[in-house]
Amino acid sequence: MRPHPRIALLVLLLLWTAVVIGAPLVGSQPISLGDVLRGDPTAEAIFWQLRLPRVLLALLAGAGLAVSGLAFQTLFRNELAEPYTLGIATGAALGAVLSLRLEEMGVLWGMPLVSLASFVGAIGATALVVGLAWRRKGNTGTLLLAGIAVSLSCSALILFLQYLSDSTQTFRMVRWMMGGLSVVGYGEVLWAAPWVLGGAAVLLALRWDLNLLLTGEELAASRGVDLVRLRLQVLGISALMIGALVAVAGPIGFVGLMVPHMLRRWVGHDHLFLAPACLLGGGAFLAVCDLAARTIMSPAELPVGVLTALLGGPFFLWLLVLGRRE
Amino acid sequence: MTPILAVRGLTWQPDRRPVLGPVDLDVLRGECLAVVGPNGAGKTSLLRCLTGLLRPTAGELRYEGQSFATLSRRELARRIAYVPQIRPASVPLSVEEIVLLGRYPHLSPFQLAPRKEDFAAVDAALALVGIDDLRRRPVDELSGGERQAAFIAAALAQESELLVLDEPTIHLDARHQRDLAELLLRLLRVETEAGRTVVLATHDLNLASLLGDRLLALSAGQVLACGTPSQILEPGLLEKLFRTRFEIVRGGERPVTLLQLGP
Numbered sequence: 001m002r003p004h005p006r007i008a009l010l011v012l013l014l015l016w017t018a019v020v021i022g023a024p025l026v027g028s029q030p031i032s033l034g035d036v037l038r039g040d041p042t043a044e045a046i047f048w049q050l051r052l053p054r055v056l057l058a059l060l061a062g063a064g065l066a067v068s069g070l071a072f073q074t075l076f077r078n079e080l081a082e083p084y085t086l087g088i089a090t091g092a093a094l095g096a097v098l099s100l101r102l103e104e105m106g107v108l109w110g111m112p113l114v115s116l117a118s119f120v121g122a123i124g125a126t127a128l129v130v131g132l133a134w135r136r137k138g139n140t141g142t143l144l145l146a147g148i149a150v151s152l153s154c155s156a157l158i159l160f161l162q163y164l165s166d167s168t169q170t171f172r173m174v175r176w177m178m179g180g181l182s183v184v185g186y187g188e189v190l191w192a193a194p195w196v197l198g199g200a201a202v203l204l205a206l207r208w209d210l211n212l213l214l215t216g217e218e219l220a221a222s223r224g225v226d227l228v229r230l231r232l233q234v235l236g237i238s239a240l241m242i243g244a245l246v247a248v249a250g251p252i253g254f255v256g257l258m259v260p261h262m263l264r265r266w267v268g269h270d271h272l273f274l275a276p277a278c279l280l281g282g283g284a285f286l287a288v289c290d291l292a293a294r295t296i297m298s299p300a301e302l303p304v305g306v307l308t309a310l311l312g313g314p315f316f317l318w319l320l321v322l323g324r325r326e
Numbered sequence: 327m328t329p330i331l332a333v334r335g336l337t338w339q340p341d342r343r344p345v346l347g348p349v350d351l352d353v354l355r356g357e358c359l360a361v362v363g364p365n366g367a368g369k370t371s372l373l374r375c376l377t378g379l380l381r382p383t384a385g386e387l388r389y390e391g392q393s394f395a396t397l398s399r400r401e402l403a404r405r406i407a408y409v410p411q412i413r414p415a416s417v418p419l420s421v422e423e424i425v426l427l428g429r430y431p432h433l434s435p436f437q438l439a440p441r442k443e444d445f446a447a448v449d450a451a452l453a454l455v456g457i458d459d460l461r462r463r464p465v466d467e468l469s470g471g472e473r474q475a476a477f478i479a480a481a482l483a484q485e486s487e488l489l490v491l492d493e494p495t496i497h498l499d500a501r502h503q504r505d506l507a508e509l510l511l512r513l514l515r516v517e518t519e520a521g522r523t524v525v526l527a528t529h530d531l532n533l534a535s536l537l538g539d540r541l542l543a544l545s546a547g548q549v550l551a552c553g554t555p556s557q558i559l560e561p562g563l564l565e566k567l568f569r570t571r572f573e574i575v576r577g578g579e580r581p582v583t584l585l586q587l588g589p
Contacts, residue, residue, distance in 0.1 A: 077414065205436065208427070208430055208433055209430075211419070211423070211427055212427050212430055214414075214417060214418060214419055215413065215414070215417050215419070215424055215427060215477075215480075216410070216412070216413045216414045216417075218379065218408075218410040218412065218413075219408070219410055219413065219477075221379055221399070222377050222379055222403065222406075222407070222408035222410065223403050223427070223428070223430040223431055223484065224398075224399040224400035224401075224402070224403035224404075224430060224431040225399070225430070226399055264418075268418075269418040269419055270419070270423060
């Protein structure tokens with residue numbers, strides 16, 4: 001299949017718009033757009049205060065996860081690279097678990113401490129990965145290995161902290177790590193938006209650099225790309241983006257892997273199209289996943305992180321089998 | 327005439343292991359300098375230093391009198407284009423896309439789309455290399471010869487006066503070797519607008535003889551000799567350089583080397 005970037009982008013934009021309008025109408029209590037527009041107080045409250053903020057947060061989180069996954073895959077020339085492989089999300093989880101263990105649920109800058117701790121965890125893990133790989137001038141192989149090492153160490157510490165905690169705390173930790181988008185009002189959306197949109201804008205400005213990386217690091221450097229600076233930029237921006245998202249939504253896995261992978265076949269590899277496609281497609285994908293997560297077991301809710309993780313494994317098996325056949 | 331590239335005391339010693347140098351070298355405008363030497367002689371390291379990819383341990387490089395140290399990577403890339411030997415096995419872009427990426431040193435990150443002159447440079451490069459018909463083809467579907475042509479077109483779109491090529495004819499069949507040699511000869515006619523200066527490293531002594539105005543014999547990181555093809559492609563020097571014997575015959579104006587078997 002030949003990629004059709006412009007058509008794909010248009011279809012994604014339509015899909016995205018449909019999700020923004022349609023997803024808030026669906027749920028354990030269905031409402032109609034007519035009721036909302038007529039000013040029915042129940043429908044208005046559900047639409048504006050409960051469902052729309054949640055859909056917007058899903059759109060932002062999916063966009064941020066997908067676009068940083070894309071940047072990592074290009075940077076490391078490895079389609080399995082994503083914020084999780086590099087320890088960013090695990091660092092965030094460690095921060096959150098540590099703060100839950102410390103049980104100091106204070107509030108700082110309008111954010112609960114657990115969010116702040118996960119944000120700091122994401123930045124800290126990235127700084128550690130970069131610091132460990134710096135002796136080798138930050139070459140990508142060393143960065144990837146350092147990321148995996150930091151990720152494994154953080155996971156081990158999380159297990160250790162869970163073992164030390166009582167069952168209530170452990171439950172809260174496990175629940176937090178399943179990820180979820182249940183928010184009321186726009187506080188979380190307003191917090192996540194500047195990080196995601198700002199980060200996406202910078203990654204989009206780096207599109208020529210990322211495209212050049214597809215032709216090889218040596219060639220990219222000979223054309224004037226400062227590889228060390230580019231790696232720091234992509235890692236730093238992704239750490240801020242992922243840290244901000246994990247802080248409000250918990251770790252949601254596999255979006256950063258699945259979405260760029262699906263879109264590449266259809267949009268092509270040019271980051272001018274692929275990055276906006278990931279923003280739209282990643283957002284729509286997570287919003288639809290969240291829609292499924294809150295309706296499958298209605299009135300109970302499935303954490304969206306559980307759903308994306310359940311989709312992730314079969315998705316890759318399917319890709320593998322399909323890829324073989326092609 | 328001032329050399330386009332002046333190299334003085336160039337030394338490259340990663341982890342204090344002497345790989346290259348000290349090398350003194352002038353590359354003259356419009357010439358083709360062919361670097362020859364055995365495996366591990368430091369040819370690629372020398373090329374990478376000349377393109378600014380490697381920061382030498384000691385020594386100085388100047389482009390038209392301007393020290394490399396005062397030029398940014400982009401400024402350097404507007405002057406020197408490099409076609410490396412090693413490239414990723416898969417490049418998931420079309421020919422036109424990779425040639426357009428040759429414009430990188432001329433593009434600003436805030437530019438939404440490439441400008442008219444960028445597309446004009448792409449068209450000119452594709453026409454010069456003669457692969458206009460491949461424009462929309464994915465690079466991964468091309469043959470080895472076509473792929474090399476596409477990467478050379480990308481380097482030409484960079485519009486740098488100095489073109490540095492590492493083993494440009496490796497893996498190419500005879501016809502594609504001829505096409506490439508003819509392309510480089512076209513580029514070397516400095517009186518034309520596309521006139522370039524070329525530095526290439528090669529194991530193919532006959533290609534070096536065919537194209538090179540001067541040959542640089544590199545041995546264990548040192549310049550063993552530098553001169554015209556007839557001066558360098560000479561049995562005694564070659565035996566010293568490669569530790570194997572050659573017979574030299576004349577093919578037209580150029581010396582042709584034949585590898586000798588036996589002790």
